[in-house]
Amino acid sequence: MTEQEVKDYICDMGYEDVVVLDGEAYADAFVGVTMEGIAIYDYEMMVEGLVIHDGMTDEEAREWIDYNIIGAYIQNGPMIINIGNEAYEHKVKHIDVTNVKEINEEVVISDVA
Numbered sequence: 123m124t125e126q127e128v129k130d131y132i133c134d135m136g137y138e139d140v141v142v143l144d145g146e147a148y149a150d151a152f153v154g155v156t157m158e159g160i161a162i163y164d165y166e167m168m169v170e171g172l173v174i175h176d177g178m179t180d181e182e183a184r185e186w187i188d189y190n191i192i193g194a195y196i197q198n199g200p201m202i203i204n205i206g207n208e209a210y211e212h213k214v215k216h217i218d219v220t221n222v223k224e225i226n227e228e229v230v231i232s233d234v235a
Contacts, residue, residue: 147172151163162202165205
């Protein structure tokens, strides 16, 4: 799935304000949208996308996601990142992740069925 296909899918499902990550590295990691309009991404697929599209090593990709996405607080909307049987729900905005600025945030862990 491409980044544009993710955005088109979300619009076709009737969600207008869903927060998504910009960049082809994250498009294949997009899993879906909750009934509340929250985007869901798969952590391992995010890692794979950064390795393939951005040329990072596995370790670099995990560090980037942990620090710049999970560890950063970006305003304007929630997102769920599925990690095994857990998910990290946090606030992000529609961003180009290459320009993420670090801001402290409390990460909420919630179970995903």
